[in-house]
Amino acid sequence: MFSSFRRRSSTGDAIPEADCLRSIAAGDRRALELLYRNYQPRLARFLSRFTRQEGLIEEVINDTFWVVWRKAHQYRGDARASTWIMGIAYRLAMKAFRDQDDLTRHESDEHLSTSLSHDPGTARELRDWIGKGLGLLPLDQQMTVELVYGQGHTVEEAAAIMDCPVGTAKSRLFHARVRLRNLLPDLAGEAMSANVDGGTR
Amino acid sequence: MSTDRNGYENEHHRVWELLPALVNGTADGEQTRRVERHLDQCADCRAELARERLMREALRLPAENAPDVELGLQSVSRRLDQVDRPRSSARSPRRMFPRVGGMTLVGVGLVELVALAALLIAGARLVGPAGNGSPAVYRTLSDTTTRGAAAVRLRLVFEGARPLGEFQSALLAQDLVVVDGPSEAGVWSLSFRNEGHDAESAAQALRRIPGVMFAEPVGLPGS
Numbered sequence: 001m002f003s004s005f006r007r008r009s010s011t012g013d014a015i016p017e018a019d020c021l022r023s024i025a026a027g028d029r030r031a032l033e034l035l036y037r038n039y040q041p042r043l044a045r046f047l048s049r050f051t052r053q054e055g056l057i058e059e060v061i062n063d064t065f066w067v068v069w070r071k072a073h074q075y076r077g078d079a080r081a082s083t084w085i086m087g088i089a090y091r092l093a094m095k096a097f098r099d100q101d102d103l104t105r106h107e108s109d110e111h112l113s114t115s116l117s118h119d120p121g122t123a124r125e126l127r128d129w130i131g132k133g134l135g136l137l138p139l140d141q142q143m144t145v146e147l148v149y150g151q152g153h154t155v156e157e158a159a160a161i162m163d164c165p166v167g168t169a170k171s172r173l174f175h176a177r178v179r180l181r182n183l184l185p186d187l188a189g190e191a192m193s194a195n196v197d198g199g200t201r
Numbered sequence: 202m203s204t205d206r207n208g209y210e211n212e213h214h215r216v217w218e219l220l221p222a223l224v225n226g227t228a229d230g231e232q233t234r235r236v237e238r239h240l241d242q243c244a245d246c247r248a249e250l251a252r253e254r255l256m257r258e259a260l261r262l263p264a265e266n267a268p269d270v271e272l273g274l275q276s277v278s279r280r281l282d283q284v285d286r287p288r289s290s291a292r293s294p295r296r297m298f299p300r301v302g303g304m305t306l307v308g309v310g311l312v313e314l315v316a317l318a319a320l321l322i323a324g325a326r327l328v329g330p331a332g333n334g335s336p337a338v339y340r341t342l343s344d345t346t347t348r349g350a351a352a353v354r355l356r357l358v359f360e361g362a363r364p365l366g367e368f369q370s371a372l373l374a375q376d377l378v379v380v381d382g383p384s385e386a387g388v389w390s391l392s393f394r395n396e397g398h399d400a401e402s403a404a405q406a407l408r409r410i411p412g413v414m415f416a417e418p419v420g421l422p423g424s
Contacts, residue, residue: 029281033274040270041263048264058268062276069281123262130259149253150260152225173221177253184252 017081025072035085036065042151043089049134049146050097060096064089079160086151087161090143133183141176144169212239216246224253353380354400355391357407358414365389371410375403 017038023031040061047057067088075084134142140162147158159169216239222228223236240247355377359368365379372378372391376398382389393403400418407416 029278032277032281036274036277037270040273041267044264044267045261048266049260052266054266054268057264057266058273058276061268062273062280065277066280069277126255126259127262127265130256145256146260148221149225149257152227154222154227170218174218177221180256181249181252184256 017085018075018077021068021072021075021081021084024069025075032065032069035068039065039085046086046089046146046151047093049131049142049150050093050139056096060089060092063092063096067092080157082151083153083157083160086147086153086157087163090147090161091163129184133180136183137176137179141172141179144172145176145180148173209242213243213246216240216243217249220246220250220253223250224257352392353390353419354393354398355404355407355416355418357382357389357391357416359389360412360414367412368410371407375406377403 017035020031020035024035043061043064044057047060051057064085068085071088075081134145137145143162144155144158147153147161148155153161155169155173156166158173159166162169216236219228219232219236223233228236236246236250240250359365365383376394377391378394380390380392393400404416404418407413
Protein backbone atom coordinates (compact mmCIF):
# COMPACT_ATOMS: atom_id res chain seq x y z
CA MET A 1 0.00 0.00 0.00
CA PHE A 2 1.09 3.54 -0.59
CA SER A 3 0.88 4.42 3.05
CA SER A 4 3.78 2.15 3.82
CA PHE A 5 6.03 3.68 1.25
CA ARG A 6 8.98 5.78 2.04
CA ARG A 7 8.83 9.47 1.40
CA ARG A 8 11.68 10.22 -0.85
CA SER A 9 10.86 13.33 -2.77
CA SER A 10 10.39 15.29 0.42
CA THR A 11 14.05 14.82 1.15
CA GLY A 12 14.95 16.56 -2.03
CA ASP A 13 16.57 13.56 -3.64
CA ALA A 14 16.69 13.69 -7.35
CA ILE A 15 14.26 11.21 -8.80
CA PRO A 16 15.22 9.48 -12.01
CA GLU A 17 11.86 10.03 -13.59
CA ALA A 18 12.45 7.95 -16.67
CA ASP A 19 13.43 5.06 -14.41
CA CYS A 20 10.29 5.69 -12.42
CA LEU A 21 8.20 5.42 -15.54
CA ARG A 22 9.87 2.18 -16.51
CA SER A 23 9.17 0.79 -13.06
CA ILE A 24 5.59 1.96 -13.26
CA ALA A 25 5.23 0.26 -16.60
CA ALA A 26 6.31 -2.91 -14.85
CA GLY A 27 3.60 -2.42 -12.24
CA ASP A 28 5.63 -0.88 -9.44
CA ARG A 29 3.29 1.13 -7.27
CA ARG A 30 6.13 2.47 -5.20
CA ALA A 31 7.51 4.14 -8.28
CA LEU A 32 4.13 5.68 -8.94
CA GLU A 33 3.96 6.98 -5.42
CA LEU A 34 7.41 8.42 -5.71
CA LEU A 35 6.47 10.20 -8.88
CA TYR A 36 3.20 11.38 -7.38
CA ARG A 37 4.91 12.92 -4.39
CA ASN A 38 7.37 14.64 -6.65
CA TYR A 39 4.86 15.97 -9.11
CA GLN A 40 1.79 16.73 -7.04
CA PRO A 41 3.03 20.12 -5.82
CA ARG A 42 4.10 21.32 -9.23
CA LEU A 43 0.94 20.06 -10.88
CA ALA A 44 -1.11 21.72 -8.16
CA ARG A 45 0.77 24.93 -8.78
CA PHE A 46 0.18 24.66 -12.49
CA LEU A 47 -3.52 23.88 -12.18
CA SER A 48 -4.23 26.37 -9.44
CA ARG A 49 -3.40 29.08 -11.92
CA PHE A 50 -6.47 28.14 -13.88
CA THR A 51 -9.03 27.07 -11.32
CA ARG A 52 -9.77 27.79 -7.72
CA GLN A 53 -11.51 24.48 -7.18
CA GLU A 54 -9.34 22.27 -5.05
CA GLY A 55 -11.50 19.28 -5.91
CA LEU A 56 -10.98 19.83 -9.59
CA ILE A 57 -7.25 20.20 -9.10
CA GLU A 58 -7.13 16.93 -7.24
CA GLU A 59 -9.26 15.28 -9.86
CA VAL A 60 -6.97 16.32 -12.68
CA ILE A 61 -3.84 15.36 -10.76
CA ASN A 62 -5.20 11.95 -9.86
CA ASP A 63 -6.45 11.37 -13.37
CA THR A 64 -3.01 12.31 -14.61
CA PHE A 65 -1.41 9.64 -12.49
CA TRP A 66 -4.06 7.20 -13.43
CA VAL A 67 -3.14 7.75 -17.06
CA VAL A 68 0.55 7.58 -16.19
CA TRP A 69 -0.09 4.21 -14.59
CA ARG A 70 -1.96 2.99 -17.63
CA LYS A 71 0.30 4.43 -20.28
CA ALA A 72 3.77 4.31 -18.74
CA HIS A 73 4.71 1.51 -21.09
CA GLN A 74 4.16 3.93 -23.97
CA TYR A 75 6.82 6.33 -22.73
CA ARG A 76 9.67 5.90 -25.17
CA GLY A 77 12.19 8.18 -23.59
CA ASP A 78 12.46 10.50 -26.57
CA ALA A 79 11.39 13.43 -24.42
CA ARG A 80 11.97 14.35 -20.82
CA ALA A 81 9.69 12.40 -18.53
CA SER A 82 8.44 15.70 -17.16
CA THR A 83 7.36 16.75 -20.64
CA TRP A 84 5.48 13.51 -21.11
CA ILE A 85 3.75 13.79 -17.75
CA MET A 86 2.93 17.45 -18.21
CA GLY A 87 1.46 16.65 -21.60
CA ILE A 88 -0.95 14.27 -19.95
CA ALA A 89 -1.81 16.77 -17.26
CA TYR A 90 -2.29 19.50 -19.83
CA ARG A 91 -4.74 17.48 -21.89
CA LEU A 92 -6.71 16.40 -18.86
CA ALA A 93 -6.74 19.92 -17.50
CA MET A 94 -7.96 21.41 -20.74
CA LYS A 95 -10.74 18.89 -20.93
CA ALA A 96 -11.71 19.36 -17.30
CA PHE A 97 -11.72 23.11 -17.67
CA ARG A 98 -13.81 22.97 -20.78
CA ASP A 99 -16.26 20.67 -19.07
CA GLN A 100 -16.45 22.73 -15.94
CA ASP A 101 -16.24 26.09 -17.61
CA ASP A 102 -14.38 27.00 -14.50
CA LEU A 103 -11.36 28.77 -15.67
CA THR A 104 -10.29 31.26 -13.15
CA ARG A 105 -11.06 34.52 -14.77
CA HIS A 106 -10.27 37.64 -13.02
CA GLU A 107 -11.74 40.98 -12.55
CA SER A 108 -12.22 43.65 -15.11
CA ASP A 109 -9.31 45.45 -16.69
CA GLU A 110 -10.28 48.53 -14.77
CA HIS A 111 -9.97 46.74 -11.46
CA LEU A 112 -6.80 45.09 -12.57
CA SER A 113 -5.12 48.28 -13.54
CA THR A 114 -5.48 49.34 -9.94
CA SER A 115 -4.34 46.01 -8.57
CA LEU A 116 -1.36 45.82 -10.80
CA SER A 117 -0.08 49.20 -9.83
CA HIS A 118 0.99 47.85 -6.48
CA ASP A 119 4.41 46.34 -6.26
CA PRO A 120 4.17 42.83 -5.00
CA GLY A 121 6.20 42.60 -1.86
CA THR A 122 4.91 39.50 -0.18
CA ALA A 123 4.25 36.03 -1.46
CA ARG A 124 0.54 36.63 -1.56
CA GLU A 125 0.95 39.90 -3.37
CA LEU A 126 3.38 38.30 -5.75
CA ARG A 127 0.93 35.49 -6.41
CA ASP A 128 -1.89 37.93 -6.98
CA TRP A 129 0.27 40.09 -9.15
CA ILE A 130 1.19 37.35 -11.56
CA GLY A 131 -2.23 35.74 -11.37
CA LYS A 132 -4.03 38.88 -12.32
CA GLY A 133 -1.58 39.67 -15.05
CA LEU A 134 -1.89 36.20 -16.54
CA GLY A 135 -5.63 36.36 -16.17
CA LEU A 136 -5.75 38.96 -18.90
CA LEU A 137 -4.04 36.71 -21.39
CA PRO A 138 -5.71 34.16 -23.62
CA LEU A 139 -5.60 30.70 -22.11
CA ASP A 140 -3.06 29.33 -24.57
CA GLN A 141 -0.68 32.16 -23.72
CA GLN A 142 -1.22 31.63 -20.02
CA MET A 143 -0.43 27.97 -20.42
CA THR A 144 2.73 28.71 -22.35
CA VAL A 145 3.96 31.18 -19.75
CA GLU A 146 3.19 28.71 -16.99
CA LEU A 147 4.99 25.89 -18.74
CA VAL A 148 8.08 27.93 -19.53
CA TYR A 149 8.47 30.03 -16.41
CA GLY A 150 6.56 28.04 -13.83
CA GLN A 151 7.47 24.56 -14.91
CA GLY A 152 10.86 25.23 -16.45
CA HIS A 153 10.24 23.78 -19.88
CA THR A 154 11.84 24.91 -23.08
CA VAL A 155 9.59 26.36 -25.74
CA GLU A 156 10.05 23.15 -27.72
CA GLU A 157 8.90 21.11 -24.75
CA ALA A 158 5.97 23.44 -24.18
CA ALA A 159 4.96 22.89 -27.79
CA ALA A 160 5.11 19.14 -27.29
CA ILE A 161 3.02 19.39 -24.14
CA MET A 162 0.42 21.55 -25.82
CA ASP A 163 0.60 19.42 -28.96
CA CYS A 164 1.20 22.38 -31.22
CA PRO A 165 3.99 23.44 -33.60
CA VAL A 166 7.04 25.00 -32.00
CA GLY A 167 6.37 28.18 -33.95
CA THR A 168 2.96 28.42 -32.38
CA ALA A 169 4.39 28.04 -28.90
CA LYS A 170 7.02 30.67 -29.67
CA SER A 171 4.36 33.01 -30.91
CA ARG A 172 2.25 32.47 -27.81
CA LEU A 173 5.21 33.15 -25.59
CA PHE A 174 6.22 36.21 -27.54
CA HIS A 175 2.78 37.78 -27.37
CA ALA A 176 2.38 36.87 -23.74
CA ARG A 177 5.68 38.49 -22.83
CA VAL A 178 4.86 41.64 -24.74
CA ARG A 179 1.47 41.83 -23.10
CA LEU A 180 2.82 41.18 -19.63
CA ARG A 181 5.53 43.75 -20.13
CA ASN A 182 2.82 46.30 -20.67
CA LEU A 183 0.48 44.97 -18.02
CA LEU A 184 2.79 44.43 -15.15
CA PRO A 185 4.41 47.34 -13.48
CA ASP A 186 8.07 47.81 -14.00
CA LEU A 187 9.63 45.88 -11.21
CA ALA A 188 13.23 46.22 -12.11
CA GLY A 189 13.63 48.92 -9.54
CA GLU A 190 15.32 48.76 -6.25
CA ALA A 191 12.47 47.15 -4.40
CA MET A 192 12.80 44.02 -6.41
CA SER A 193 16.46 44.11 -7.16
CA ALA A 194 17.23 41.81 -4.30
CA ASN A 195 15.05 39.18 -5.87
CA VAL A 196 16.30 39.41 -9.36
CA ASP A 197 19.95 40.33 -9.18
CA GLY A 198 22.76 37.94 -8.77
CA GLY A 199 21.93 35.75 -11.72
CA THR A 200 23.71 36.42 -14.89
CA ARG A 201 25.17 39.65 -13.92
CA MET B 202 26.72 53.74 -37.79
CA SER B 203 23.55 52.52 -39.37
CA THR B 204 25.03 49.08 -39.76
CA ASP B 205 26.12 49.10 -36.16
CA ARG B 206 22.70 50.20 -35.09
CA ASN B 207 21.05 47.47 -37.10
CA GLY B 208 23.44 44.95 -35.66
CA TYR B 209 22.60 46.09 -32.17
CA GLU B 210 18.88 45.89 -32.85
CA ASN B 211 19.18 42.42 -34.29
CA GLU B 212 21.19 41.25 -31.33
CA HIS B 213 18.71 42.92 -29.01
CA HIS B 214 15.84 40.95 -30.51
CA ARG B 215 17.74 37.71 -30.44
CA VAL B 216 18.70 38.19 -26.83
CA TRP B 217 15.17 39.18 -25.92
CA GLU B 218 14.03 35.83 -27.25
CA LEU B 219 16.65 34.06 -25.19
CA LEU B 220 15.63 35.62 -21.90
CA PRO B 221 12.98 33.02 -20.98
CA ALA B 222 15.55 30.26 -21.36
CA LEU B 223 17.95 32.19 -19.19
CA VAL B 224 15.27 32.76 -16.59
CA ASN B 225 14.11 29.16 -16.41
CA GLY B 226 17.60 27.71 -16.51
CA THR B 227 17.39 25.96 -19.86
CA ALA B 228 19.81 28.26 -21.69
CA ASP B 229 23.11 26.65 -22.57
CA GLY B 230 26.49 28.20 -21.85
CA GLU B 231 26.84 29.98 -25.15
CA GLN B 232 23.36 31.45 -24.94
CA THR B 233 24.03 32.62 -21.42
CA ARG B 234 27.26 34.31 -22.38
CA ARG B 235 25.58 35.97 -25.32
CA VAL B 236 22.86 37.37 -23.11
CA GLU B 237 25.36 38.56 -20.57
CA ARG B 238 27.34 40.44 -23.19
CA HIS B 239 24.22 42.18 -24.38
CA LEU B 240 22.96 42.99 -20.91
CA ASP B 241 26.05 45.02 -20.25
CA GLN B 242 24.87 47.54 -22.78
CA CYS B 243 21.08 47.19 -22.76
CA ALA B 244 19.01 48.59 -19.95
CA ASP B 245 15.78 47.44 -21.54
CA CYS B 246 16.85 43.81 -21.49
CA ARG B 247 18.11 44.16 -17.94
CA ALA B 248 14.71 45.45 -16.91
CA GLU B 249 13.00 42.69 -18.85
CA LEU B 250 15.21 40.06 -17.28
CA ALA B 251 14.44 41.41 -13.83
CA ARG B 252 10.72 41.37 -14.53
CA GLU B 253 10.80 37.88 -15.92
CA ARG B 254 12.80 36.56 -13.00
CA LEU B 255 10.17 37.95 -10.72
CA MET B 256 7.52 36.32 -12.87
CA ARG B 257 9.25 33.00 -12.48
CA GLU B 258 9.52 33.50 -8.75
CA ALA B 259 5.82 34.27 -8.59
CA LEU B 260 4.92 31.30 -10.77
CA ARG B 261 6.92 28.94 -8.60
CA LEU B 262 5.22 29.85 -5.37
CA PRO B 263 3.38 26.88 -3.90
CA ALA B 264 -0.30 26.72 -4.77
CA GLU B 265 -2.53 28.10 -2.06
CA ASN B 266 -5.28 25.63 -2.81
CA ALA B 267 -3.12 22.57 -3.30
CA PRO B 268 -4.90 19.35 -2.44
CA ASP B 269 -3.48 17.17 0.29
CA VAL B 270 -0.81 14.85 -1.08
CA GLU B 271 -1.68 11.98 1.22
CA LEU B 272 -5.36 12.10 0.43
CA GLY B 273 -4.56 12.19 -3.24
CA LEU B 274 -2.30 9.19 -2.92
CA GLN B 275 -4.96 7.31 -1.03
CA SER B 276 -7.42 8.05 -3.80
CA VAL B 277 -5.05 6.80 -6.47
CA SER B 278 -4.23 3.79 -4.35
CA ARG B 279 -7.88 2.88 -4.11
CA ARG B 280 -8.20 3.08 -7.85
CA LEU B 281 -5.29 0.76 -8.30
CA ASP B 282 -6.56 -1.62 -5.65
CA GLN B 283 -9.74 -2.00 -7.60
CA VAL B 284 -8.13 -2.67 -10.92
CA ASP B 285 -5.23 -4.61 -9.48
CA ARG B 286 -4.31 -6.03 -12.79
CA PRO B 287 -1.22 -8.03 -13.63
CA ARG B 288 1.11 -5.51 -15.23
CA SER B 289 2.80 -8.14 -17.33
CA SER B 290 -0.34 -8.18 -19.43
CA ALA B 291 -0.14 -6.14 -22.60
CA ARG B 292 -3.79 -5.30 -22.34
CA SER B 293 -4.86 -1.75 -21.76
CA PRO B 294 -5.60 -1.32 -18.08
CA ARG B 295 -8.80 0.64 -18.52
CA ARG B 296 -10.69 -0.20 -15.40
CA MET B 297 -12.95 1.18 -12.81
CA PHE B 298 -12.09 3.29 -9.84
CA PRO B 299 -13.95 5.34 -7.31
CA ARG B 300 -13.98 9.05 -7.25
CA VAL B 301 -13.20 10.69 -3.99
CA GLY B 302 -14.25 14.24 -4.64
CA GLY B 303 -17.40 15.48 -6.35
CA MET B 304 -20.66 13.65 -6.43
CA THR B 305 -22.21 14.58 -9.70
CA LEU B 306 -21.68 13.40 -13.22
CA VAL B 307 -21.83 16.87 -14.63
CA GLY B 308 -18.52 17.93 -16.00
CA VAL B 309 -16.53 14.98 -14.82
CA GLY B 310 -14.07 13.31 -17.10
CA LEU B 311 -14.79 10.02 -18.73
CA VAL B 312 -12.48 8.23 -16.41
CA GLU B 313 -14.41 9.61 -13.49
CA LEU B 314 -17.65 8.62 -15.10
CA VAL B 315 -16.42 5.10 -15.36
CA ALA B 316 -15.45 5.25 -11.74
CA LEU B 317 -18.84 6.38 -10.62
CA ALA B 318 -20.46 3.83 -12.83
CA ALA B 319 -18.29 1.22 -11.24
CA LEU B 320 -19.44 2.22 -7.82
CA LEU B 321 -23.04 2.09 -8.83
CA ILE B 322 -22.61 -1.27 -10.40
CA ALA B 323 -20.27 -2.70 -7.81
CA GLY B 324 -21.76 -5.68 -6.18
CA ALA B 325 -24.40 -5.95 -8.83
CA ARG B 326 -25.16 -9.26 -10.34
CA LEU B 327 -23.00 -10.08 -13.28
CA VAL B 328 -24.05 -12.84 -15.54
CA GLY B 329 -22.10 -14.90 -17.98
CA PRO B 330 -22.20 -14.51 -21.73
CA ALA B 331 -25.60 -15.00 -23.16
CA GLY B 332 -26.18 -18.49 -24.23
CA ASN B 333 -23.13 -20.06 -22.67
CA GLY B 334 -24.97 -21.39 -19.69
CA SER B 335 -22.50 -20.07 -17.17
CA PRO B 336 -23.96 -19.68 -13.73
CA ALA B 337 -24.56 -16.20 -12.46
CA VAL B 338 -21.91 -14.94 -10.12
CA TYR B 339 -21.61 -12.06 -7.74
CA ARG B 340 -18.51 -10.09 -7.12
CA THR B 341 -17.23 -6.81 -5.88
CA LEU B 342 -14.81 -4.79 -7.88
CA SER B 343 -11.88 -5.81 -5.77
CA ASP B 344 -12.89 -9.42 -5.60
CA THR B 345 -10.31 -11.46 -7.42
CA THR B 346 -11.72 -14.85 -6.62
CA THR B 347 -14.33 -14.76 -9.33
CA ARG B 348 -12.12 -13.54 -12.12
CA GLY B 349 -12.92 -15.28 -15.30
CA ALA B 350 -16.34 -16.32 -14.12
CA ALA B 351 -18.06 -13.08 -15.00
CA ALA B 352 -18.07 -11.79 -18.51
CA VAL B 353 -19.01 -8.17 -18.51
CA ARG B 354 -16.57 -6.81 -21.01
CA LEU B 355 -17.66 -3.25 -21.63
CA ARG B 356 -19.41 -0.40 -19.93
CA LEU B 357 -21.38 1.89 -22.14
CA VAL B 358 -23.15 5.18 -21.61
CA PHE B 359 -25.26 6.98 -24.15
CA GLU B 360 -25.69 10.70 -24.35
CA GLY B 361 -28.80 12.05 -22.73
CA ALA B 362 -31.66 9.64 -22.38
CA ARG B 363 -31.28 7.99 -25.74
CA PRO B 364 -32.92 4.61 -25.87
CA LEU B 365 -30.93 1.45 -26.13
CA GLY B 366 -32.85 0.45 -29.22
CA GLU B 367 -31.11 3.13 -31.21
CA PHE B 368 -27.83 1.36 -30.74
CA GLN B 369 -28.83 -2.26 -30.92
CA SER B 370 -27.62 -2.76 -34.45
CA ALA B 371 -24.27 -1.20 -33.56
CA LEU B 372 -23.97 -3.49 -30.57
CA LEU B 373 -24.82 -6.53 -32.60
CA ALA B 374 -22.27 -5.52 -35.17
CA GLN B 375 -19.71 -5.90 -32.41
CA ASP B 376 -21.35 -9.13 -31.27
CA LEU B 377 -22.30 -7.44 -28.01
CA VAL B 378 -25.34 -7.99 -25.86
CA VAL B 379 -26.56 -6.13 -22.82
CA VAL B 380 -26.23 -8.12 -19.65
CA ASP B 381 -27.03 -5.45 -17.13
CA GLY B 382 -28.16 -1.89 -16.82
CA PRO B 383 -28.80 0.80 -17.09
CA SER B 384 -27.54 1.78 -13.69
CA GLU B 385 -28.63 4.99 -12.06
CA ALA B 386 -25.80 6.63 -13.90
CA GLY B 387 -27.07 5.27 -17.19
CA VAL B 388 -24.34 2.70 -17.48
CA TRP B 389 -24.98 -0.43 -19.51
CA SER B 390 -22.95 -3.59 -19.00
CA LEU B 391 -22.21 -5.54 -22.12
CA SER B 392 -20.85 -8.92 -22.94
CA PHE B 393 -19.80 -10.62 -26.14
CA ARG B 394 -22.10 -13.27 -27.44
CA ASN B 395 -19.16 -15.33 -28.56
CA GLU B 396 -15.59 -15.72 -27.47
CA GLY B 397 -12.62 -14.33 -29.29
CA HIS B 398 -13.45 -10.64 -29.33
CA ASP B 399 -11.24 -7.85 -28.19
CA ALA B 400 -13.02 -5.50 -25.82
CA GLU B 401 -10.74 -2.60 -26.54
CA SER B 402 -11.37 -2.84 -30.26
CA ALA B 403 -15.09 -3.03 -29.69
CA ALA B 404 -14.93 -0.04 -27.37
CA GLN B 405 -13.05 1.95 -29.96
CA ALA B 406 -15.67 1.11 -32.56
CA LEU B 407 -18.47 2.13 -30.24
CA ARG B 408 -16.80 5.40 -29.35
CA ARG B 409 -16.99 6.41 -32.97
CA ILE B 410 -20.75 6.13 -32.97
CA PRO B 411 -22.60 9.41 -32.46
CA GLY B 412 -24.55 9.31 -29.24
CA VAL B 413 -22.11 7.08 -27.42
CA MET B 414 -20.83 9.08 -24.51
CA PHE B 415 -18.26 6.55 -23.45
CA ALA B 416 -17.38 2.96 -24.00
CA GLU B 417 -14.75 1.35 -21.86
CA PRO B 418 -13.55 -2.21 -21.74
CA VAL B 419 -13.63 -3.81 -18.35
CA GLY B 420 -12.12 -7.07 -19.39
CA LEU B 421 -11.01 -9.12 -16.48
CA PRO B 422 -7.34 -9.93 -16.19
CA GLY B 423 -6.51 -12.84 -18.27
CA SER B 424 -9.77 -12.76 -20.14
